Amino acid sequence: MPDEQRDFIPPAKPHIGDDEIEAAVRVLRSGMVVQGPEVAAFEEAFTAVSGTAHCVAVNSGTSALQLALLAMGIGPGDEVIVPSFSFAASANAVRLVGADPVFADIEPDSFGLDPDAVAALVGPRTAAIMPVHLYGHPADMTRLTALAERHSLAILEDACQAHGAQIGGKPVGSFGAAGTFSFYPTKNMHSLEGGMVSTDDAELARTLRLLRNQGMEQRYANEIVGANMRMTDVAAAIGRVQLGRLDEWTERRRANAARFDAGIKTVTVPPVAAGVRHIYHQYTVRVEGDRDGAQAQLKDAGIGSAVYYPTPIHKLIPYRHIDVDLPETDRAAAEVLSIPVHPSLTDGEIDRVIDAVNALEDLS
Ligand SMILES: *Cc1c(COP(=O)(O)O)cnc(C)c1O
Secondary structure, eight states: OOHHHHSOBOSOOOOOOHHHHHHHHHHHHHTOOSSSHHHHHHHHHHHHHHOSSEEEEESOHHHHHHHHHHHTTOOTTOEEEEESSSOTHHHHHHHHTTOEEEEEOBOTTTOSBOHHHHHHHOOTTEEEEOOBOGGGOOOOHHHHHHHHHHTTOEEEEEOTTOTTOEETTEETTSSSSEEEEEOOTTSSSOOSSOEEEEESOHHHHHHHHHHTBTTOSSTTOOOSOOOBOOOOHHHHHHHHHHHTTHHHHHHHHHHHHHHHHHHOOSSBOOOOOTTEEOOOSSEEEEOSSOHHHHHHHHHHTTBOOBOSOSSOGGGSTTTTTSOOOOHHHHHHHHHEEEEOOOTTOOHHHHHHHHHHHHTOOOOO
């Protein structure tokens, strides 16, 4: 049996190659490892992805969300409308700044916030809406932006899974007052750990720079209360190498997804809205039946898969006292299954994934 037929295909495969290692070693040998020229260069380069005038690097995507909320002046007494069908960080960031997340249901096709559900939840304490571009498919920013304008609400985009996703050629992260990206190893590009806030607002960008560094622009001349959420120059150097390959990797993901779309017959493949550039952080099918069984069958065929996320945020311990009914969220949590779509898949591995999915049986 050739190796390819035996090897297990993992659901994600973070890339740390010679270029990343050399970049890290170069910065380490320079002796200047904390936030410096590499971070500044990474921020400048990332504006090409975010489509914004400014980018501010921090030490994680969660920090990016938290600092963006703080910079936007959101805190105790405020409500932020968020999807429950996301990674917990989306709601945690709201709680960490002392505000209250209000969970809205999603649209079944995009897995993003349902604008009608959001509209029904807007109240006197609503300060902002946080759409999450889950799996790399943009939320409906056209309708969400119109809604936010109608009610004078801010938008903070959680684009932590959506580096380079677009609607009508406009990148996510450029629709709201600010957007956030994560560079965790399993994301479409990484900096070991890291995050970025994108914004067109120079004032907001300056506040973010202060907040990540103890409120200092000049050393020991602290202007506001701030945290230490700086990115290291080692991380930024790795991020710059990865950024240089993001387009190529994204096109690979999209090409892999196109082959899945054409080849998979047994389960529901992910729809893509008109005019959208889906960047397939995940390729997520719906198994309308025995998902655990499907996952076990894939595993037997050597195919890794993963459920993002099995428990909606509103049912996790810190949030489950909040009484809401989110039928599309619950249905998605019960049905979704992400199969490998990463750019290192070979043609043979893609065929193996398609064959294994099409061989699934006893799903109902
Ligand atoms: C990964 C992720 C985050 C958090 O990013 P970290 O870098 O892990 O802190 C936030 N929101 C979503 C939707 C994510 O997928």
